[in-house]
Amino acid sequence: MDMDQVRTFLEVVEAGSFIRAAESLHVTQSTVSARIKELELRLGQPLFVRRKSGVTLTIAGKRFQPHAATMLHVLQQARQDIALPADMRAVLNVGGQYSLWDRILLQWVGGFRARRPDVAVRAEVGTPESLMRHLADGLLDFVVMYAPEARPGFRIEKLMDETLMMVASRADHPGPGAVDYVFVDWGPDFDAWHSDQFPQYNGAGLHVSLGALGFRHILAYGGAGYFPARVVAAEIAARRLFPVGQAPQFLRPAHVIFPEDGLSESTVAALASLREAAGADASTH
Structure with missing residues (x-):
C-alpha cells in the first residue's frame, strides 16, 4: 500500500x-x-x-x-x-512544545546524551494536538507539554511550574485595556484565569498564539503582556521592560506524558534524568 x-x-x-x-x-x-x-x-x-x-x-x-x-x-x-548507528543501542523519540524546548528540553538532551551516548535522541517540536496524536500512535516515547489531555493507558506527571508575569515597555503602563496591550494565548487555563482577573478587559489590539512573537513585538514597538518570568528577567534588569503595578502572576504547570506500561530501559532512564533536570531548573528559577 x-x-x-x-x-x-x-x-x-x-x-x-x-x-x-x-x-x-x-x-x-x-x-x-x-x-x-x-x-x-x-x-x-x-x-x-x-x-x-x-x-x-x-x-x-x-x-x-x-x-x-x-x-x-x-x-x-x-x-x-535501519538508520540506527552501529554504536547506538536504542533510539529515544521525544516531543515537546516550542517554549518547553527552550525552557528545559534542550538542556536536558545535552545532559542525557552525555550520560548515555549509546542512546540516540530524535526530537520533535509540535502543537499539543499533534504531540498527543503521535504519542498515542507510538511515534513518541514521551511528550512534555502544558495542559495535556488525559487518555487511558497514559500517565501524566507534573514536572515544573512556569511563572507568567505582566511586563510593559514603560513603567506607567496601565495594563489590559490599553491599545498596545498584547494578549498571548497561553492556553485555555490562562484564558479563563485572565478573564477572572480582568473582568473589564474587552480584547487586545494584538492577539498572538506564540509567546516569542508577542515578546519581540513589545521590545520593538512597545506595549505590555504576560510572559515567562525567566524570559523577561534580563530585560527588567536592563530597564528595557518593567513589571506592571500589582498585576497578579499566573502559574502554568508543565507535564510529561508517557505510557503506563511497556517502557524501555532507555525511556525509564530518560524520564529519571528529566525529573532531575526539572528539579534543578526549579531551584534556579
Missing part, C-alpha cells in the same frame, strides 16, 4: 478538510484528492463523506483509521531501526 496515501488519509482526518491537509502536507489540493481517491479504489470503500464545510469519516473510514496509524508507526519504527 502506498504510504503517501496512508499519510494523506491521516492528515485529512486530523485537518478535517482536503484544503487544510494539502497546506499541512505542502502539496496541492488536487494531489490530496487523487491520493484519497486511489486509496478508496484500492480498499473498495468510500472513506470520507464530502461536504462544503469539510469531510467526515464513513464507517469504513473509521475502521481503517487505526490500521492506517499502525502502518505509519511500523514504517517509522523500521526507518529508525
Whole structure:
C-alpha cells in the first residue's frame, strides 16, 4: 500500500478538510484528492463523506483509521531501526512544545546524551494536538507539554511550574485595556484565569498564539503582556521592560506524558534524568 496515501488519509482526518491537509502536507489540493481517491479504489470503500464545510469519516473510514496509524508507526519504527548507528543501542523519540524546548528540553538532551551516548535522541517540536496524536500512535516515547489531555493507558506527571508575569515597555503602563496591550494565548487555563482577573478587559489590539512573537513585538514597538518570568528577567534588569503595578502572576504547570506500561530501559532512564533536570531548573528559577 502506498504510504503517501496512508499519510494523506491521516492528515485529512486530523485537518478535517482536503484544503487544510494539502497546506499541512505542502502539496496541492488536487494531489490530496487523487491520493484519497486511489486509496478508496484500492480498499473498495468510500472513506470520507464530502461536504462544503469539510469531510467526515464513513464507517469504513473509521475502521481503517487505526490500521492506517499502525502502518505509519511500523514504517517509522523500521526507518529508525535501519538508520540506527552501529554504536547506538536504542533510539529515544521525544516531543515537546516550542517554549518547553527552550525552557528545559534542550538542556536536558545535552545532559542525557552525555550520560548515555549509546542512546540516540530524535526530537520533535509540535502543537499539543499533534504531540498527543503521535504519542498515542507510538511515534513518541514521551511528550512534555502544558495542559495535556488525559487518555487511558497514559500517565501524566507534573514536572515544573512556569511563572507568567505582566511586563510593559514603560513603567506607567496601565495594563489590559490599553491599545498596545498584547494578549498571548497561553492556553485555555490562562484564558479563563485572565478573564477572572480582568473582568473589564474587552480584547487586545494584538492577539498572538506564540509567546516569542508577542515578546519581540513589545521590545520593538512597545506595549505590555504576560510572559515567562525567566524570559523577561534580563530585560527588567536592563530597564528595557518593567513589571506592571500589582498585576497578579499566573502559574502554568508543565507535564510529561508517557505510557503506563511497556517502557524501555532507555525511556525509564530518560524520564529519571528529566525529573532531575526539572528539579534543578526549579531551584534556579
